[in-house]
Amino acid sequence: MPADFVIDTKLEVVFSRATGRLDVSVGLDHIARLLRHPDFQPRFRQLFDFRGVTELMLTSQDVRTLAVPNVFGKHSPRAFVVSTDLQFALGRMFEAYRNLAGEREIAIFRERSEALAWLGLSANDDPELLSGPGGSFDDEARELNP
Numbered sequence: 596m597p598a599d600f601v602i603d604t605k606l607e608v609v610f611s612r613a614t615g616r617l618d619v620s621v622g623l624d625h626i627a628r629l630l631r632h633p634d635f636q637p638r639f640r641q642l643f644d645f646r647g648v649t650e651l652m653l654t655s656q657d658v659r660t661l662a663v664p665n666v667f668g669k670h671s672p673r674a675f676v677v678s679t680d681l682q683f684a685l686g687r688m689f690e691a692y693r694n695l696a697g698e699r700e701i702a703i704f705r706e707r708s709e710a711l712a713w714l715g716l717s718a719n720d721d722p723e724l725l726s727g728p729g730g731s732f733d734d735e736a737r738e739l740n741p
Contacts, residue, residue, distance in 0.1 A: 598625035601722050602632060608640040608714065610722050614647035619657040626664055637668040640714050644707060644723070646678040651685070658685055662692035672700040674710035 598621050600611040611625065629635050653661075667673060675686045686703040693701055704710040711721055 597621045600625065600629060600632075602634045602639070603720070603722070604634050606640075606716065606720055607636070607638065608642065608716065608720075609635065611641060611643040612647060613643070613645050614649075616650040616652060617645070617648045618652040619660055622653075622657070622661045626661070626666055629666060630664075637666065638671055639667070640671055640716075641667060641673040642676065642707075642710055642714060642716075643673065644676040645682050645686070646676055646707075648682065651679075651681055653685055655688060658688045659692055662689050662696075665696065665698075667698070669697045670700060671698075672714055673698075673702075674714050675701070675703045676707045676710045677703060677705060 597615045597617060598611065598613045600609055602609050609629065611629075613621070613625075675689075677683045677686055683703055683705075690701040690703065702710070702713055704713070707721070707723065708718065711718065
């Protein structure tokens with residue numbers, strides 16, 4: 596999947612990542628799967644890593660479309676990690692649209708470690724090396740349960 600996620604219910608955080616081609620259909624699919632996931636709660640924090648995106652096919656209207664759904668709570672911190680100036684600009688555009696909807700806790704970062712710290716997480720909380728799209732963490736074992 597070009598946009599996967601892992602939900603850590605103990606830490607109350609969604610770790611999302613996008614890879615390859617990213618377009619509006621990929622973003623909408625990610626939102627739909629997240630909203631259907633039984634472990635997802637809008638109060639959770641989110642770290643969304645876009646550094647693996649190799650082809651960014653989003654218009655400003657697409658960004659607006661992706662920003663319309665109220666997926667996370669207004670006070671849920673969300674950190675986006677980007678690697679290019681275009682990703683940064685589109686992330687800021689998304690942030691501006693969500694600000695208009697009352698969501699003020701979005702920040703864009705170039706370094707994953709800074710995003711983790713901003714979310715109040717440590718490197719030990721980071722599942723970056725784990726795989727298993729759409730899975731969730733077992734509260735005790737801290738392993739993926741697809």
